[in-house]
């Protein structure tokens with residue numbers, strides 16, 4: 001059997017606009033690292049090029065593809081990176097038209113046909129990619145290549161696009177090998193957000209898949225399913241220990257959509273971190289109705305520094321309709337999180353269906369009333385794969401399919417029935433100004449500054465925010 005050579009790529013943001021951007025902090029390409037782990041265990045030759053984290057240009061990527069000479073190039077993309085992913089596939093095909101190009105991730109999962117219609121992508125993998133990629137590689141190593149039996153993909157069969165039956169979700173996540181961190185030659189250069197302290201020694205970890213909530217604006221349920229599947233505490237702890245011992249990792253970002261969902265497991269993970277003396281500082285995403293005092297106290301003891309909460313709105317009707325939450329639950333969760341000594345960060349969005357200027361003002365007032373360490377205010381964005389996308393398509397509200405505009409900032413790419421884009425943007429600016437230009441918040445930021453580098457980063461952010469809010 002032929003040994004297949006695979007190059008997995010994350011596109012840099014801004015690549016298609018000719019200005020690749022290097023983010024201020026790095027985020028490990030966990031999805032590709034999992035796929036690589038499975039492929040490596042099955043006799044494949046794998047390489048990862050994380051252009052997203054380091055802002056590499058198209059020329060850098062072309063050079064990598066020319067030197068490595070892969071049989072297959074796999075590209076990951078969330079919607080905002082779709083255009084950049086297509087450009088990479090085009091470049092790969094220009095170097096060698098025989099290279100098979102595969103795209104996966106949230107965008108290809110939602111719109112596989114779009115990817116194939118570009119003419120540069122041969123196969124789109126829908127949903128989880130580990131075993132789909134393995135099946136594709138196995139098919140390529142045969143004399144007669146046939147993709148028709150591979151579940152969960154869309155592919156081109158001469159001139160037609162074929163979509164195969166859905167693949168079952170991976171039930172036993174513990175069976176997956178750990179992400180192939182060894183494939184990141186720059187592992188030590190992955191930096192946590194600046195205010196976390198020293199540079200490097202940081203890793204992103206995911207311990208579960210799926211979310212039972214299915215909020216209208218979110219594509220996670222579409223990508224991963226409603227069933228919450230999770231790794232055992234021991235399996236997670238073994239990975240943390242490996243990161244700690246082998247890579248000297250001290251900072252962890254748990255990327256689970258709702259890390260706190262299964263509280264008994266969270267407690268076991270926290271106890272294990274303490275027993276194994278891992279001395280990690282970490283953050284995670286939570287949901288306000290999925291935290292309690294006991295769990296928070298274990299989290300604090302185990303080194304949890306911050307929890308990010310999706311709060312979305314300060315208007316009861318919007319909260320209940322889109323998030324199945326109420327303000328009292330939010331107030332309580334922030335209070336007990338702060339009491340436990342953990343920072344709470346809240347994210348809000350403007351422009352959900354039914355929103356008015358009055359409901360947006362409710363959100364601003366509510367955000368200010370909460371004792372949050374920081375807050376983010378974005379425009380509701382219809383990501384393909386979410387119910388909000390379906391609603392916007394059905395009601396003819398999509399204004400742009402230029403995916404680079406799906407960044408939750410700037411002009412919303414969809415039309416709102418009650419509000420103008422300008423009203424939504426102005427509300428965001430009022431929110432930023434109202435929330436941040438308060439002495440308590442400024443003090444919090446100053447308390448977190450540890451180095452000259454941080455001061456420069458914060459000054460830069462502050463300048464950008466001021467420029468944005470002055471308009």
Ligand code: B12
Nearest residue numbers: 027030031074075076078079104105106125128129219383
């Ligand atoms: C970590 C994360 C980030 C990281 C970076 C992501 C990265 N390097 O992978 C950071 C913090 C930078 C980030 C930023 C943003 N993110 Co984000 N992020 C996530 C998060 C929480 C986890 C991603 C992850 O690691 N998952 C675990 C791995 C195992 O899954 P995976 O990456 O999806 O990969 C699997 C499959 O998708 C598939 N697959 C993926 N790629 C490929 C490639 C091939 C070839 C194949 C075959 C298969 C395949 O196989 C993998 C293994 O099963 C997800 C939510 C979630 N739970 O997934 C949101 C998510 C991906 N982010 C989202 C968004 C919207 C954003 C932002 C636009 C906005 C924001 N503020 O969050 C920014 C944009 C950044 C930018 N400037 O360009 C949305 C994407 C929606 C969409 N349809 O595009 C998600 C789904 C969150 C949500 N609630 O809707 N994000």
Ligand code: SF4
Nearest residue numbers: 211213214215218257
């Ligand atoms: S927003 Fe959070 S809670 Fe809601 S579906 Fe997405 S991941 Fe689940």
